[in-house]
Amino acid sequence: MSKPTNTRITTPLTRRSVLRGLGAASVAATTPRWARAQNRSDVIVIGAGLSGLGAALMLQDAGVNVQVIEGRNRIGGRIESFRHIPGNPEAGGTAFGPGYARLVEAAKKHGAPLIDITPMTPYFFQRQLIIDDEFIANADWAEHPRNPFPAAARKTMPWMYLPMLLARANPLQSSEAWRAPAHADLDVSLHEFLHRIEQSDDTIDIAYNMSPQWARSAHGVSALMALSAHYFANIQRTLTTGNPIKGYTAVGGNQSIPEAMAGSLRNEVRLNQPVIGIRSDSTGAEVHCADGTIYRAGRVICSLPCSVLRRIRIEPRFTGLQARAVDMLDSQVINQVHIVAKKPFWEEDGMSANMYTNSMCGTVVAEHKGDDPADITSLTAWIRGHRAAWMDQVDDSVGIAAVIADIERLRPAAKGLLEVAAYKSWYRDPFASGDWAVWRPGQISKFATSVAAPHARVHFCGEHTAVSNRGMEGAMESGERAAFEVLDTI
Ligand SMILES: Cc1cc2nc3c(=O)[nH]c(=O)nc-3n(C[C@H](O)[C@H](O)[C@H](O)COP(=O)(O)OP(=O)(O)OC[C@H]3O[C@@H](n4cnc5c(N)ncnc54)[C@H](O)[C@@H]3O)c2cc1C
Known part of the structure; x- marks a missing residue:
């Protein structure tokens, strides 16, 4: 890769002024023609999924000149709606509840009308x-002989058994607790944790391994991951208590939400730009794409899952726990x-x-x-x-x-x-290499706090870096955090 040219972020905004100014009219002018021609911006965001778009819009609102580049020929990443099929079924992010505050707000703000799916949920x-x-x-x-559940739970259908069990027996009592050192003893396999709370192999097979949400079986996922996801689901249920609306999708499919977000960007997302390298030094950052295009900026926000990121050349290299995290964190x-x-x-x-x-x-x-x-x-x-x-x-x-x-x-x-x-x-999709991140036993206590650490001029977002939320809302949370990180450098 060639050396980066001198660039700097010129916007005199700080985290505090952004917090004051968010929602107000933007102060940024559109990108000058000369800057577009040189592929130069203040910040480059890699990936037009929810997290990257959320970060880009926050920066834009703060007056930062931001360019989103995307490897695919479409917006949305792991939100993909099959519009050639009646009803626009989802290949990715499927549904969300009113507790997904950031996502619901983004849909409203950027003009993606939502569908209340409450009437469909009983089916x-x-x-x-x-x-x-x-x-x-x-x-x-x-009464069936294949039912392995204890007497008090025999009426529970297999798909409801773990949600009910973990609603009662979840040692995590806050959204962030899954990363707390105090819970490192739970960074064992879900299988081992369920044994500890006296669940039999047969129960684990029927209640989890029939349709594993993470890994191929309960042996392959950290109990902390499953517990934190169940904690999040419970919070979401609590947030909808009393709300007549239990869930949403978007008109035209959920992909309409990231598309509407992208439509609010002043600099159009550059599609078909697969990134193959990111280089940064004290003077600036460069993003290299497969067709030879080079984008330059003062900062980069990268939203790629680790399963994809580890195939990209990063200079300087990752080191220590972050290098291990990027190398080892898999996707479902x-x-x-x-x-x-x-x-x-x-x-x-x-x-x-x-x-x-x-x-x-x-x-x-x-x-x-x-x-x-x-x-x-x-x-x-x-x-x-x-x-x-x-x-x-x-x-x-x-x-x-x-x-x-x-x-x-x-x-x-x-x-x-x-x-x-x-x-x-999803595994064969080269821009995802799997679905959501799967933290394996032992990985959370080792490197959950290192995976998203800023690296030289590069900041990271994406569902796998979220702390308090999961899925689409987790992606939005992570984009917000990465945008603030960048603003803190200004
Ligand atoms: C089958 C399925 C069902 C799901 N169901 C739900 C659900 O019901 N509820 C829920 O909340 N969540 C659900 N999710 C999860 C949710 O869709 C994701 O967590 C969220 O969309 C991830 O957003 P992101 O921005 O982190 O990542 P992504 O959307 O993956 O964004 C990353 C972007 O980077 C791009 N990219 C990748 N490599 C490159 C490269 N080399 N160069 C340039 N660009 C690149 C990608 O194309 C993508 O656009 C589901 C996901 C799947 C797959």
Whole structure:
């Protein structure tokens, strides 16, 4: 890489003045033509997902000249709405509650109208449980021989068991507690933690490993990660108590939110700019893209997940715990097959279209995204754990065929009626290399506080760097923090 040219941040704003001025009319002028031609700005933000866009908008509001560059040909990152399928089902960030204050506010402020999904939520929980090909009616579960749960919880369906257990038995009592040294003893596998609180292997298999949210099984994820996510979910439930609205998506799909945010940027996001290197020294920073374009600025905010960041050349190199974090923090494998049914086969066989299985098709979700909440607009098979890992090793067509064959085997009425409308492997997506971050046992106490430390002129945001929130709201929180870090350098 060539040496960076001299650049400096010229905006005389401080963190305090930003806090005073946020929401007020911007003081920045549009980027001068000469600066655009030289790809020069005060701050470069890498990645047009929620965290990068949130950071960029905050800086813009503070009068900073900021340029967002994005590797894909679209805005949104891990928010991706399939608009060619009826109802615009989500491949990424799926739904959020009124407690996602930053996200809801961003949607309002930048003009992305929201849909209240409360009328659709009851349908989501009408699931057909299928274990080892046996269809088990919800009413029969309590007495079923495959039910491993203790007497007091035998009526609890598998997908509700851990949320209920961890609502009662969560040692974390604040949003930040998962990173506190006092809880380092919980940085063991979720499996080990559940054993400690007297859960059997069979219970863990049915309640977690059937559809693992992190890693391939409870052995692969830190208990602290699961506990903090359940703490966050509980807080979200508390925040909606008394609120008639339980959840949202956006009109046109959730991707409309980052698109609206990008639309509020004065400097248009540069798409198709995959970053391959970031270099910084005492004079400035350079961002190198695959097509040879070089962007220059005083500061860089990088929103890439570690699974992607570790393939990019960073000068100076990461050192110490941060180097280990970037190298080792993985992202969840998760695959989806989006299906449009030519006829409602569920009406023919009389069972719910939603299926919760331990076979190849994983969890099948009936999407209710039409005008009538009862209407099923498409089906999404969510494949996780070892089945997703297998799909990532074979050709797309082989993996998709296995999922369709499984649904047709379980539901003969569906035979010949399933049209595959889209397939998404988040691991195979080169701009994500997986879904949300998975902190493995031992990693949180080792390097959770190091992963997002500013490095030379580079600051980091992204869902994996959030402290108090998760998912889309976590991404927004992290962008805010990174923007403040940059403003503190001015
Ligand atoms: C299947 C799925 C379901 C989900 N469901 C929910 C949910 O229901 N609720 C919830 O809150 N959250 C959910 N999430 C999580 C949520 O979508 C993410 O946490 C959030 O969107 C992450 O935003 P981010 O800005 O941190 O990262 P990203 O959106 O990944 O942003 C990073 C950006 O960097 C770009 N980029 C990557 N590499 C390069 C490169 N080399 N050069 C230039 N640009 C690059 C990417 O294209 C991307 O635009 C889900 C995610 C997935 C995948």
